[in-house]
Amino acid sequence: MFSWFGKVSFVPYTKVSDFAVHLREGRLMGSECSKCGFATFPPRADCPECRSADFTYRQVSGRGTLFTWSRIDAAPTGFEDLGTYTVAVVDLEEGGRLLGWLGDSIAESDIQIGMSVQVVPRIFEEIEPIKLYYTVEAPAVD
């Protein structure tokens, strides 16, 4: 199931594997501890606050603010073919922090720490084996 992600080696994925199913269907899902209510993104099977293993998924909007960013000129092993790319870390409105690729809607010259952004789930078929990811975009104008 997590083969959709391509390169996942550190997530205790057997407990949160439905995360990939939701992402494939365009939903960003965090988790909420059933015991103490602590909310996380990405979903955590074991609560970092109270250690309870009981949790429920909760959908997050993807709205947030830019915490930090970095342009990657020397790609790590497995990403060499992608050339230069930019990653961004977003503090989500509902809690939790997300690392995504900076999308086309934000020029590097326009990046400002603390700016409002919108995370967008993507299905990405062109480059194997990465098929699911999200980008960090400028928020839609209301």
Ligand SMILES: [Zn+2]
């Ligand atoms: Zn808890």
